[in-house]
Amino acid sequence: MRALLSWLREFVDVPGTAEEVARLMSLRGFAVEAIEPFGPGDTVIDFEVTANRPDCMSMAGMAREVAAAHGLRLRTPGPPPAAARPPRTPARVRRKGPAVLDIVIENPGLCPRYVGAVADVEVGPSPPWMQTRLQAAGIRPINNIVDVTNYVMVEMGQPMHAFDHARLAGAEIRIRTARPGETLRTLDGQPRTLSPDMLAIADAERATAVAGVMGGGDSEVTPATKTIVLESAYFDPLSIRRTSKTLGLKTDASMRFERGADPGCPAAAMARALELIERIGAGRGRGALIDRYPKRMKPVVLRLRRERIAGLLGCPIPDRDVKRILDRLGFTLGVVAGGWRVVVPSRRVDVTREVDLIEEVARHYGFDRLPTTFPALTAAAPPIDPRIARARHLRELLTAAGFFEAVTFGFVAERAAAPFAAGGDLVPIANPLSELFAVLRPSLLPGLVDAVAHNRRREQRDIRLFEIGARFTQRGGERLALACVWTGAAAPEHWSGTGRPVDFFDAKAVVERVGQALGAEVRTTPSQEPWLAPGRSAAVMANGARAGVVGQLADTLVDAHGLPRSDAVYAVELDLDALAPLAGRVVRVEPLPRYPSVTRDISILIDDTLPASDVRRTIGGAAPPTLVQVAEFDRYQGKGISPGKVSLSLRLTFRSSDRTLTDGEVQSAMDDVLAALKEAHGAVQR
Template identity: 55%
Template structure:
């Protein structure tokens, strides 16, 4: 709202400079967008008006705020002949020139109108200068008067050329099926059945509260006009304006709520201005269709409640002063005050709204700063927060840096990752195709982040992300990792190698270990991962045994390529469902285990087995053989795997380190040898293993 300073001063006698007014009113809740100095010494302060204060989309509304800030009286428009802001005294009645009927009083509770004999021409310089300063383009006497009244008191008005109305009559009704109108901007618009129109006998002549029609537009040859000054239901204007994609000065006022008490006053002001500039005279009485007049609401404000909510005791006199200056009628009651909320304050609906008014003008800067009393201990945080912090610590310690990508991505980035039964969810109203699909997986975003880094000259990229994935059966929290380039650190001593499956698997194993989730890795196939380089994770025990927990593998080069990664790059990825991992955590005892009191014995076993035999099977065979052993087997570790000279093709030499240890005695060589032989025999029997 562009407030012209000289216009404001007609309402409030305030001599302070624009900067001071702007700052003070700014601290009462009206953000200042700019201050503009005009050539003639005048100034314009552009205030941003919050949605709850449509009354301040006018000079009068802001004048009330200024009057309260400076504690000065306000000069209201008056029909007193000496009044500075003059209203024409009028009589209310029906006109023999035009008949007004409201068909839909729900959408239009009040419609006032006045007929006038007019002379069309340019408005005087003082008026056009003010309109200019307020940001309104001057057009002609009659149109300028309606705009002037709108800026001044906040009541949008319209003028119809009476000669162009069929009837002549005005009917406020809903649009008929298939009805169209050419609006003032020259565009033909299709109307819908719930849109309110102002019609003559035959057809719509204006879209109520939004824009007038071209057919009855005031032109240079207009002799008689009908001024419209109405109140339209905010929700209806909003809906119509949005549906038509047509936002006007009028619609933005009506949709936030006009003053239902201002319709006749606006006409009186328009007629006074018309006479003042010699642009015409009113004919006959003012028509005021107001079938169910609304009475202003009385709100009760308790002193005690005011103090409790603000945390400061505002003196009674100050409460009364503030509310009265703002235009409320205040009377004292034993425990506080009754205040009549004027019709222009559509935001004052309950006690707390009055408390805000008092607090705002008393000054939030006068509040003390206290700390709320703690009466109970804080409950523990959401377990997801602690879990995610732990996951983050493990992954950063493993050398991966944290990424944050968007929850929505482009459809074609999501498509390869939207697997069967998990179709990705589209955004109904995306602003850009780049963000039109909710991510079904964290991987597409992470792969794009890897590609970004590769494009910027980074050959080694290790990233992870913790975030939300979306699918029709709900949102889940996941963690994903992506790794390309070096598998080990780069060092002058050489020995660096490219990342492979086991780097990413190792990180995932570490993470599951820290979270105390037992998992099995099983060969798997997934369309976005390379066959033969893919494993699925399955919870191996505990409360969520058997649930799938995620995937690890090499990204399909075609997908990497489609996202702009160099084609020779190998990208290894993994993604885990953190919700599943949370459920799968095995409760561990806090008690420590005593350290072993007897030495352990280590034996290495090298066997040649078919190269398709999974290590997990060998381990299983050893474990089941170990159940009956004399010497307890406490650890099995694979420390070498060799194919080549000396090993038949199709076979592999596997070396396993076996550690034996008993709690209660020192093992004898014979016991260990016997156990070792039993294990070997099981491997020979089950897998045709040959000891090397």
């Protein structure tokens, strides 16, 4: 915000030099980008205004902050000096007569307030003092009418616009959304195609301006204009931001509207504009203002507690200082038990909580006046959030297994996210930076697969990556997830033999290790995801509920990322929030075994679609507690085995902690196991 020092002094008696003002305002949170001499004996101070302070994007707003910083009263600027006015006589206009304008707000949600007025004018150059002030603010003078609207915007922070009344069809202004395919040539001469979600200012036939962004060339004020329609409105910030971004059109007006203008200012700004038009001899308003305000916005009311101020700032602030600071910033205070009831002015869109009020008090009381204190801490370490502890443990586990942690964007392109979103369950971004960041990621895998492709293009073949982060869906909300991708060799290359490529069982082993680390019992069941290869994918189940997936990426996804099909890419994604409640494993410590173990091998014929985990589960349910281990050591299909069948060989280990098992005990257990396998799965012993 470029503030001319002489203009600033019309609002407040600023003591000292521009450098002293800049130093004081820097301590109040307004960095100064530059101090420049401007004209004879004047100075421009260029303040950096953060996005949450649209109220300071005006001379009045900056003057209010300067006045509060110096403990001075703020003045309302009067008319310019008489000597500065042009000598010509104001145009002869009518003040009364029949209504010449109707205003209709079709969408009050996008335009809560619209103020209009009609004025008869004589277009010409604006006076030198006005041109000088606009130039100091970085705005090019155009003519007296346009310059007045820009002057009010800089002075009060309220963007305005002027239409040529004669070039409007019908005596009405309609605030509506654009019709499908509606076009408009804006003031910069560019044709614009509007979409139905954009707000437009229209006459009886067509759109004449992009609301809050830029006016239309077909209704602009020209030297031939005799009557104008002035606009002063409040538009929904999100709508203006989205429209400006979509059209690639950033203006002084859109910048103020999208950050949040003051809904209480349009009428005052309109009155100021009409006053200036008359005082500079450019014309005179016709009739009264037309103020459409269907549903008045209620002011924000907050409670401010003394104890909360002292608790946050580390010391009590005297009541007189609290009241003085907030009074000068425009807040209205009423005394209540323990503090104040504070009505927030409508221009302060950044103040929504008690802590925001305390920040205002601290800024103007002076951070340098607050005592330096050390927090009182107990010697005990604070408890660690279980989610953080689990994530930390998993990071250690996976890095020990040779994986590298990746951190990818939470925003992804819709086309990249679509394969991972069941039924198109995506969360769109309200105001995306580009199409590449249009939705919140429904899975961590789009970013990880991009990372694999990035590394593969740089001749990296063996890639192991993992990420722990949030994923988002409309139905499920935000969930903490773990995802891994693995391609290349299953183990580092070694002189003793050639390394084998990673396969499904390597990826499945990652799932099992994560389950063990979390103390949750997980198993895999056949499943098919559209983004995983048929026959090489599975659902991860925990306590009967789905908790993730594991498998090889489908060829379509591999091709979309430019990866060679010869390099199989395996992926794992687990819902950590679903696994966390199941983490009930208790670590038990037992003495080393004193008695020998007994092993028995069996080979059975089963359906080739039956997961080995189901076989192990059946064995565990049928065997006595002396069974301590079940391991598969061979799987065979081929000659001598019927189609659709597989020979599975398992080794069962038995041991007792208090005696040596007899052959009869072991054989009885084996008989029970074989009977259970036959009953549950139709298994046949070979």
